[in-house]
Amino acid sequence: NAGVTQTPKFQVLKTGQSMTLQCAQDMNHEYMSWYRQDPGMGLRLIHYSVGAGITDQGEVPNGYNVSRSTTEDFPLRLLSAAPSQTSVYFCASTPTPAVEQYFGPGTRLTVT
Amino acid sequence: AQTVTQSQPEMSVQEAETVTLSCTYDTSENNYYLFWYKQPPSRQMILVIRQEAYKQQNATENRFSVNFQKAAKSFSLKISDSQLGDTAMYFCAFMTHPSGTYKYIFGTGTRLKVLA
Numbered sequence: 001n002a003g004v005t006q007t008p009k010f011q012v013l014k015t016g017q018s019m020t021l022q023c024a025q026d027m028n029h030e031y032m033s034w035y036r037q038d039p040g041m042g043l044r045l046i047h048y049s050v051g052a053g054i055t056d057q058g059e060v061p062n063g064y065n066v067s068r069s070t071t072e073d074f075p076l077r078l079l080s081a082a083p084s085q086t087s088v089y090f091c092a093s094t095p096t097p098a099v100e101q102y103f104g105p106g107t108r109l110t111v112t
Numbered sequence: 113a114q115t116v117t118q119s120q121p122e123m124s125v126q127e128a129e130t131v132t133l134s135c136t137y138d139t140s141e142n143n144y145y146l147f148w149y150k151q152p153p154s155r156q157m158i159l160v161i162r163q164e165a166y167k168q169q170n171a172t173e174n175r176f177s178v179n180f181q182k183a184a185k186s187f188s189l190k191i192s193d194s195q196l197g198d199t200a201m202y203f204c205a206f207m208t209h210p211s212g213t214y215k216y217i218f219g220t221g222t223r224l225k226v227l228a
Contacts, residue, residue, distance in 0.1 A: 031214070033214075033216065035218075040220060041220060042116075042203055042218035042219055042220045042221055043157075043203065043205075043218040044218070045215075045216050045217075048214050048216075050212070050214065056213065056214065058214075058216075059217075088155070090157065092157075097145070097207055097209050097214055097216070098145050098164070098207070099162070100147075100159040100162065101157075101159070101216075103156065103157035103158075105155065105156060106155050106156075
């Protein structure tokens with residue numbers, strides 16, 4: 001079991017560029033989420049999915065898109081990167097929200 | 113709107129001593145769950161302990177226990193017999209999922225340093 005994997009681990013983008021952060025899990029979990037972690041602000045929920053084909057917005061969704069075509073994968077797309085999106089991004093999965101979330105190792109993104 | 117407040121940005125404790133990290137939250141929901149997650153320098157988020165709001169009994173996991181006061185909306189974490197490996201950021205989190213939505217709110221964290 002690889003658990004939750006994220007690629008890349010580090011990324012530097014220029015303002016206006018687009019990219020996709022990849023997230024995959026091999027635990028057959030229905031729920032998957034994306035968070036960003038900024039200094040002094042804890043983790044904030046960007047988007048989440050309660051199953052394949054179903055996604056919804058979290059607390060800070062602007063500037064990000066998601067899709068969930070399979071149970072395993074939940075990519076996060078930055079459409080036009082801005083310096084305000086410099087952050088560490090975590091993907092997480094869980095079989096049900098009432099129990100533990102399993103987090104990936106994170107992606108550190110810098111937008112210049 | 114739900115909020116989670118961790119009022120102690122940093123704390124330190126001597127090895128083998130006991131330390132309590134505080135967390136308060138605000139919600140109008142009656143059904144929710146509370147969590148403490150640990151983030152060591154490796155950046156990996158790890159669940160420490162969880163509590164269902166409908167259970168009055170405080171959760172315990174080995175050296176970790178919580179003091180859950182539902183009326184006061186307080187959820188503190190007690191670490192007994194602190195170990196050097198407990199050095200990490202600790203995040204309190206609140207989760208509710210009314211009517212098919214999903215809200216997961218983290219506090220800003222407490223950085224705990226265990227001193228040898």
